[in-house]
Every structure is written in structure tokens, then in C-alpha cells.
Amino acid sequence: MSDQTLPPVEPDPSPGAAVTPAAADVVSTPAAEAAEAASGTVAKPSQGRPAGQPPAAPPPGRFQLALKEILSGSWVTSVLAVLLAMVVGAVLVAAANPDVQSSASYLFARPSDFFGAVWESVKDAYVAMFQGAVVNFQGQDAVAFIKPITNTLTQATPLIFAGLGLAVGFRAGLFNIGAQGQIILGAIPCAWLGYALHLPPVVHLLVCVLGAMAGGALWGFIPGILKARTGANEVIVTIMLNSVAAFGVSYLLTLDAFQREGSNNPQTPLIDSTAQFPYIFGGRFTTHFGFILALLAAVFTWWLLDRSTLGFRFRALGENPQAARTAGINTNACFIWVMVIAGGLAGLAGAAQVQGTFHYLNSGVAASFGFDAITVALLGRSRPLGTVLAGLLFGGLKAAAPMVQSAAGSSDVVLVLQSVIVLLIAAPPLIRAVFRTPNPERVQALKLAAAAGPGEVAA
Amino acid sequence: MSLTGLAPAPQAAELPLAPVLEPKTFKAPIALSVFWAVACVFTAVTPAGVSTKFELARPTDFVKIPDFAVPSRPSVIVLCLLMLAPLAASWRLANQRRRVGLWLPSAFGVLWVLSFMVWVVAGKTATWTLTILLASALSLSIPLVFGAMTGLVCERVGVINVAIEGQLLAGAFLAAVVASRASNSYAGLIAAPIAGALVGALLAVFAVKYWVDHIIVGVVLNVLVSGLTSYLFSTVLTRDAAHWNHAIQLPVLPIPLLSRIPVIGPVLFRQTLLVYLMYVAVLALNIMVFKSRWGLRLRACGEHPKAADTVGIRVNRTRIRNTILGGAIAGLGGAYFTVASGLAFTKDMSAGKGFIALAAMILGRWNPKGALAAALLFGFAEELAVMLGVMATPIPSNILNMTPYLLTIFAVAGLVGRVRAPAAEGTFYRD
Numbered sequence: 013m014s015d016q017t018l019p020p021v022e023p024d025p026s027p028g029a030a031v032t033p034a035a036a037d038v039v040s041t042p043a044a045e046a047a048e049a050a051s052g053t054v055a056k057p058s059q060g061r062p063a064g065q066p067p068a069a070p071p072p073g074r075f076q077l078a079l080k081e082i083l084s085g086s087w088v089t090s091v092l093a094v095l096l097a098m099v100v101g102a103v104l105v106a107a108a109n110p111d112v113q114s115s116a117s118y119l120f121a122r123p124s125d126f127f128g129a130v131w132e133s134v135k136d137a138y139v140a141m142f143q144g145a146v147v148n149f150q151g152q153d154a155v156a157f158i159k160p161i162t163n164t165l166t167q168a169t170p171l172i173f174a175g176l177g178l179a180v181g182f183r184a185g186l187f188n189i190g191a192q193g194q195i196i197l198g199a200i201p202c203a204w205l206g207y208a209l210h211l212p213p214v215v216h217l218l219v220c221v222l223g224a225m226a227g228g229a230l231w232g233f234i235p236g237i238l239k240a241r242t243g244a245n246e247v248i249v250t251i252m253l254n255s256v257a258a259f260g261v262s263y264l265l266t267l268d269a270f271q272r273e274g275s276n277n278p279q280t281p282l283i284d285s286t287a288q289f290p291y292i293f294g295g296r297f298t299t300h301f302g303f304i305l306a307l308l309a310a311v312f313t314w315w316l317l318d319r320s321t322l323g324f325r326f327r328a329l330g331e332n333p334q335a336a337r338t339a340g341i342n343t344n345a346c347f348i349w350v351m352v353i354a355g356g357l358a359g360l361a362g363a364a365q366v367q368g369t370f371h372y373l374n375s376g377v378a379a380s381f382g383f384d385a386i387t388v389a390l391l392g393r394s395r396p397l398g399t400v401l402a403g404l405l406f407g408g409l410k411a412a413a414p415m416v417q418s419a420a421g422s423s424d425v426v427l428v429l430q431s432v433i434v435l436l437i438a439a440p441p442l443i444r445a446v447f448r449t450p451n452p453e454r455v456q457a458l459k460l461a462a463a464a465g466p467g468e469v470a471a
Numbered sequence: 472m473s474l475t476g477l478a479p480a481p482q483a484a485e486l487p488l489a490p491v492l493e494p495k496t497f498k499a500p501i502a503l504s505v506f507w508a509v510a511c512v513f514t515a516v517t518p519a520g521v522s523t524k525f526e527l528a529r530p531t532d533f534v535k536i537p538d539f540a541v542p543s544r545p546s547v548i549v550l551c552l553l554m555l556a557p558l559a560a561s562w563r564l565a566n567q568r569r570r571v572g573l574w575l576p577s578a579f580g581v582l583w584v585l586s587f588m589v590w591v592v593a594g595k596t597a598t599w600t601l602t603i604l605l606a607s608a609l610s611l612s613i614p615l616v617f618g619a620m621t622g623l624v625c626e627r628v629g630v631i632n633v634a635i636e637g638q639l640l641a642g643a644f645l646a647a648v649v650a651s652r653a654s655n656s657y658a659g660l661i662a663a664p665i666a667g668a669l670v671g672a673l674l675a676v677f678a679v680k681y682w683v684d685h686i687i688v689g690v691v692l693n694v695l696v697s698g699l700t701s702y703l704f705s706t707v708l709t710r711d712a713a714h715w716n717h718a719i720q721l722p723v724l725p726i727p728l729l730s731r732i733p734v735i736g737p738v739l740f741r742q743t744l745l746v747y748l749m750y751v752a753v754l755a756l757n758i759m760v761f762k763s764r765w766g767l768r769l770r771a772c773g774e775h776p777k778a779a780d781t782v783g784i785r786v787n788r789t790r791i792r793n794t795i796l797g798g799a800i801a802g803l804g805g806a807y808f809t810v811a812s813g814l815a816f817t818k819d820m821s822a823g824k825g826f827i828a829l830a831a832m833i834l835g836r837w838n839p840k841g842a843l844a845a846a847l848l849f850g851f852a853e854e855l856a857v858m859l860g861v862m863a864t865p866i867p868s869n870i871l872n873m874t875p876y877l878l879t880i881f882a883v884a885g886l887v888g889r890v891r892a893p894a895a896e897g898t899f900y901r902d
Contacts, residue, residue, distance in 0.1 A: 427698025435691045
């Protein structure tokens with residue numbers, strides 16, 4: 013759509029084209045595949061399409077082709093998406109800045125004031141974001157210098173856990189938005205086991221982790237079994253269970269068994285030190301053992317989805333439920349397993365919050381991690397590695413929030429950045445249209461054409 | 472069939488054909504029985520010799536109805552016995568493999584709620600003011616009804632709209648800002664659908680034109696609207712609240728004559744313009760979706776886009792237009808939070824209502840009437856929880872607030888079960 017010099021690979025869409033074989037092809041493809049083909053992350057050879065029209069221009073040279081191939085790569089799309097998101101964020105920051113607003117009133121009299129104010133406001137916001145998420149180069153000592161990046165790892169931990177859980181569901185075609193409730197249900201038994209039992213060091217920690225997994229898995233089991241037995245829509249049930257969990261934890265915190273003595277706030281006693289996650293980089297940094305556990309969980313998820321029989325069934329279910337059922341896969345059992353595993357992983361996010369960050373339970377234990385994790389899993393394209401990277405990116409943005417707050421007036425601009433990034437990464441054709449980078453499908457076709465030689469293509 | 476089924480066909484002809492019957496499902500009767508058992512518990516725990524007070528009309532109403540009190544325990548017992556009738560009927564229907572339908576559970580539900588209300592304030596000084604309860608319930612369900620109608624229009628045309636939440640929030644935001652700038656609440660009512668339509672347009676562009684997964688776009692748009700409105704709220708709106716964001720309320724417009732009908736008059740016809748618009752929207756959609764050319768095209772694009780294209784309907788254009796229309800409906804619903812409630816805008820004030828609206832739409836089986844009923848039910852349950860929270864009842868408020876959500880899960884699992892979404896929902900089409 014952007015490059016006029018390239019020959020069209022597929023016939024131009026015209027009104028009433030549904031009867032042509034090309035359109036019939038597209039319609040019969042499953043939605044997921046069509047989406048992938050459209051988003052251009054997978055450079056598919058265009059063999060499925062009829063070679064209706066021969067290319068009009070001669071194939072480009074090798075160097076040109078290489079350049080086009082680089083520009084059409086998916087990581088370029090991601091980088092451009094982040095850049096574009098930053099531009100959107102900059103516009104927002106500048107528009108809301110009082111200096112910019114006041115200087116805009118005499119824009120034509122002294123434009124330098126206006127552009128200076130815009131530059132200052134935008135620069136302040138992005139420098140603050142970098143200092144809050146990566147390294148603080150104004151820090152007094154080494155600790156202050158690298159503290160931001162360790163905060164990023166801490167914030168990323170629950171996002172990765174919950175994102176992995178949701179990713180398992182998305183791959184199996186289940187739109188589970190219940191991570192919020194599953195985190196809470198993981199945190200409740202985790203905290204209770206942490207302060208009610210007194211066990212030796214390593215055992216206590218493991219018992220709490222297992223309790224969190226069991227709690228989250230239970231909250232995942234409910235929509236799973238309801239979907240399997242009654243066909244109840246998992247979207248509704250998980251939304252409702254989020255609210256039930258939120259009110260449930262508030263209720264539990266009013267009970268004596270969950271109330272810290274001498275405290276007026278609804279919060280539990282501190283968990284024993286034997287149950288707390290050790291700090292990876294020492295007590296001066298917040299990064300805790302949960303982060304390593306999150307990476308292990310990502311490896312487990314990769315193994316589960318890409319190497320195990322159960323994962324194969326999940327993916328088959330996600331790609332085409334009818335085909336999976338025909339092939340003899342017990343889809344109802346799969347629904348239950350998917351939701352139990354997703355819940356267990358999200359429950360671990362509760363463990364990370366209780367055992368690693370807070371060391372007690374309050375009603376805000378899940379913050380908004382459960383909802384943020386949806387974007388994390390989507391941005392990571394429901395792949396374990398992608399989810400970890402997306403979790404780190406969003407963890408960084410979360411960690412930077414206090415610094416951005418003071419620089420830009422509100423940290424909510426971070427939400428805008430997050431959403432624009434995901435939206436653009438999900439829509440490579442839009443990025444290509446804005447930056448005029450080539451379409452990977454066409455580049456692939458060109459490569460084939462170049463390899464075949466001009467004579468054969470023309471034939 | 473004639474080609475592939477050659478071999479088994481002679482065998483099938485020889486066998487005596489037994490009628491193939493669907494297996495009996497007892498989900499609905501079982502669910503109702505569980506509720507009935509709970510109602511029996513109410514009977515057991517209602518103290519004897521006390522009464523429950525009801526008030527059917529406010530002293531300001533046109534028709535005066537004196538307050539009355541009913542003896543608590545006998546009333547709950549009578550209600551429990553009355554519930555047996557729809558319960559038995561539902562078992563009978565299920566045993567005959569007939570659909571239980573909507574009316575039996577509705578009748579059962581009304582009796583059940585009444586028994587609950589009688590029990591919960593038995594012997595207390597608190598009085599059930601039915602007009603206030605119903606009027607507040609109706610007003611709480613405004614965003615749910617508009618949101619459910621949005622979901623209905625979008626999903627019927629084949630676009631999954633998870634961004635209802637964002638559209639409500641955008642509507643609330645722009646309604647507050649425009650009403651404040653213009654010092655006129657009706658200006659806010661005009662601005663709200665524009666904001667919703669903008670969000671709907673974004674959804675349409677990404678989901679229909681750029682083929683991004685509909686659910687991804689929806690989820691992300693919610694975050695985007697939340698981020699944008701919260702950022703502008705914390706910076707521009709908070710800096711100069713008098714100009715940008717002050718509370719303005721739509722006036723209440725009682726409809727002559729109709730508003731004088733006892734009980735339902737004050738509930739239904741002494742409301743703001745937004746509520747009347749809601750009646751119009753629901754009525755129009757109920758007719759238009761199933762009886763008009765627009766509705767037929769809408770459903771064709773959602774059920775079988777290829778067939779629609781073959782007969783000359785521009786599938787993607789229809790999808791884009793109706794997704795924007797849907798966004799405008801939700802945006803109008805968003806005005807409830809600010810101008811219709813007389814509140815200034817605050818961060819994330821839609822508070823998950825968009826998702827509840829989505830649930831109501833699915834619970835109502837993609838049907839305007841069903842969606843309306845489900846949305847009203849949610850609104851009623853929420854208002855009941857609010858009122859009970861004030862009345863110092865034996866149930867902790869957190870548990871009360873949880874109840875509507877638990878009941879929904881019951882309803883979805885027991886009464887609705889496997890619902891059929893529009894066949895081409897969430898797919899992409901190249902035309």
C-alpha cells in the first residue's frame with residue numbers, strides 16, 4: 013500500500029470480488045491465520061494466491077532487496093511503533109503543559125518561546141521516564157544509579173507471571189480476563205500460610221508458593237469447569253470472578269484471623285521471614301527471588317506449549333476447536349486444564365506480591381497487574397519469550413511512573429504510551445503506511461522473483 | 472451427501488428408525504432448585520412475630536398509597552410456596568425436553584427477591600421504599616443498557632467490542648468537559664456520543680481495516696482512553712476545574728400524565744432526557760435489528776459476510792459504520808456518569824460498567840430485549856446491595872456487593888449455558 017514501485021502480488025480488490033478465488037481463499041482461512049498474514053509478522057510465501065498479474069517493473073538489485081528486507085522485519089515495526097507512541101505521548105505531554113499553553117497564545121509573536129516550552133516539557137518527561145526505568149544518572153552513588161533497573165525487574169515479576177497465565181489461555185483460544193481475581197486468590201492462602209504457620213526456611217517459602225498456585229488454580233478451575241460442563245462463556249465468568257475476588261478479600265480482611273493486631277488498616281500480619289523471597293541483589297534493591305521464579309515459569313510455559321502433548325492439544329484447541337474435537341482431543345478436559353494452569357501461573361503473581369514486595373496481604377495486593385497483564389500477553393503475542401520482554405517493558409514503564417508523575421504532572425501518560433505501542437505493533441500495515449516501509453509479503457515475492465530471474469516471472 | 476454417503480445409506484434404510492432425541496438437560500431446574508433451597512433458609516432464619524415495612528409511594532407523589540407492613544415469617548413461607556409453582560413447571564418442561572424459556576425463571580426471580588427483601592429487614596426499623604429502589608435501579612442500569620446495545624450492534628455486524636468500557640469513559644469525559652465549557656448540560660449530552668463514536672472509529676479502523684484482532688484492539692483502547700482521560704484530568708481539568716470540569720446536572724423532565732401513574736409513573740417517567748433516549752434506543756433497536764433493511768444487512772455481515780458481499784452489501788463499510796454507531800450509543804450512555812448524575816469527571820469513573828454491559832449482552836443472547844432485561848437485573852442487584860448496605864442488615868456489605876456477580880455466574884452457567892454468538896464475529900473480510 014505504500015510502495016508504488018513494487019508490483020502488486022495479488023489482484024486489486026474490487027467491489028463484488030467475493031466470487032473470485034482470491035477472496036474465497038481469504039474468507040475460508042481461519043481468522044487467526046488471516047490475522048497473522050495480514051499483520052505481516054510471518055513472511056508467508058504467496059503461493060496460495062493466484063499469480064494473476066505479472067509484475068510491471070524489473071526486480072530490484074540485491075542491495076535494494078536487502079535493505080527492503082531489513083525494513084520489512086518485524087523488529088523494525090516494533091521499534092517504529094515505540095517511536096510513534098513516543099511522538100503521541102510527546103504531543104499529549106506538551107498539550108497539557110501550562111508553559112506551552114501560555115506561550116501558544118503568542119505563538120506568532122515569539123515562536124521560539126513556544127517551541128522551547130514544548131521541547132522542555134517533552135524532554136523532562138522522557139528523561140524522567142528513562143531515569144525511573146533504566147538508570148538514574150543523577151544518582152549520588154552506584155546504588156542510586158542502578159536502582160531504577162532493579163525496580164523495573166520487581167514490577168515486571170507479577171506482570172510476567174500473570175501474562176504467562178493469560179498467554180496459555182489465549183493460545184488455547186480462551187479469552188481469560190480473570191488474572192486479577194486469580195492473583196488475589198493466590199495472594200490470600202500465600203499470606204495466610206506465611207504468618208499462620210511457622211516452618212523451617214526453605215520449606216516455608218515453598219509451602220507459600222504452592223499455596224498461591226493452588227489458590228490461583230482454584231479460581232481458574234471455576235470458569236474452566238463451568239465452560240466444560242455448562243458451556244458458560246469464560247469471558248463473563250472471569251469478569252464476575254474478578255469482582256467476587258476483590259470483594260472477597262475485602263471481606264476476609266475484616267475477619268479476626270486476617271487482621272493485624274493493633275492496626276486500623278485492613279491488612280494481615282507480616283509473613284515470617286522464612287517465607288519471604290530473598291533479595292537477589294541484596295537488601296538495598298527491591299528485586300527478589302520471584303523474578304528468577306518468573307523466568308523459570310516462562311521456561312516451563314515454553315516447554316508446556318511447544319514441547320508437551322498437553323500443550324499441543326491446547327494449541328490445536330486454539331487453532332480450530334472443531335478439528336481438535338474431531339481428532340479425538342477431549343476439549344472439555346482441555347478447557348479445565350488450560351484454566352487451572354493459567355490460574356496457577358497468575359496465582360504466582362500473588363506470591364510475588366506477598367512474599368517478595370509487600371510481605372503482607374491487603375486489598376490492593378493485585379493493584380492493576382491482572383489487567384495490565386492482558387496487554388503484556390497480547391504484546392508478547394502469547395509467546396513465553398515475548399511475554400517476558402513485554403513484561404519487562406511494562407514493568408519499566410510502571411517503575412518510572414513516580415518520576416514521570418513529578419515531571420509531567422501525571423503518570424497516566426504511561427498508559428497512553430503502553431496502549432499506543434500495543435496498538436501499533438498489532439497493526440504493521442499502519443506502521444508501513446506511516447513510515448513507507450515495504451510489505452514483507454511483497455519483499456518475499458520480490459526475492460522469489462529475483463531468484464527465478466526476470467524471464468520466468470514474465471512468463 | 473449423495474456421493475459420500477453411498478455405502479452407509481442402504482444399512483440406514485433397513486434399520487427401524489428410532490426418533491433421535493436430544494438428551495434431557497436439567498440445568499435450569501437444578502439452578503432454580505438451588506435458589507429455592509436458599510429461600511427456604513431465609514424462612515428458617517426469619518424471626519417469628521416481626522414484620523417488614525414497605526412504602527409504595529413518596530409523600531410527594533400524585534397518588535398517595537399508605538405504607539403497609541407484612542408479617543415477615545408467614546410472608547417468606549407463602550413466597551416460598553409460590554416459588555414451587557414455577558419450579559415444578561420448569562422440572563416438567565425439562566423432563567419433556569422443552570425449553571424452560573424466560574418467563575418461568577423471571578417469575579421465580581421476582582418471588583425470590585421479594586422473599587429476600589422481606590427476610591433481610593425483618594423486625595428492623597428500615598422501610599423498603601419501592602419507588603426509590605426501582606428508580607435508582609433504573610438509573611444505575613442506564614450505562615449498562617446503552618453499553619449492552621452497543622455490544623449488540625457491534626457484535627451483530629461481526630465486530631467484537633470489548634472497548635465499551637472505554638467508550639463509556641470517553642463519553643463521560645467529553646460530556647463533563649463540554650457541559651462545563653458551555654455551562655449547559657444538554658451540550659454535554661450532544662458531545663458524549665461524539666466521544667464514543669471516535670473510540671468506535673478507532674476500533675473500526677484497526678479491527679476492520681487493518682485486521683488487528685478485535686479483542687486486542689478493544690482491550691488496548693480501554694487502556695488508551697483510561698490513560699488519556701486520566702492524564703488530562705490530572706493536568707488540565709484539575710488545574711482549572713471551574714472552567715473545565717464542574718458538576719452540572721441534566722434537569723428531570725416529568726412526562727405529563729404518565730408520571731402520575733402510581734408506582735411506575737415516578738419510576739419510569741420522572742427521569743432525565745437521557746433515560747427517555749434510552750427507551751427510544753432500545754425500542755428502535757428491537758424493531759430495526761430484526762425488521763428493517765439496515766438490520767438485515769447488519770446481521771448478514773455478522774453471520775455470513777461472503778454471502779452478504781455476494782448480494783452486493785459492502786461488508787467492511789457496513790462494519791465500520793455500525794461500529795462507529797455502536798460507539799456513539801455507548802458514548803451517550805457514558806453521559807450518565809457525569810451530566811446525568813450531576814457529578815464532575817473523575818479518573819476511571821466507568822468502574823468496569825462496560826464489562827458488565829458486555830456480560831449483560833451475552834446473557835441476553837445478543838437480543839435487545841434480553842440484553843435490556845439482563846442490564847436492568849444488574850442495575851437492580853447493584854441498587855439492592857447499596858440500599859442494604861445503608862440498612863444495617865445481617866449480611867456484611869462486601870458479601871452483598873459480591874452477590875450480583877455470583878448470581879450472574881449462576882445464571883450464565885445454569886440458565887443460559889451455551890449461547891450462540893454471530894457466526895462471523897471477530898473475523899476479517901477482504902472486500
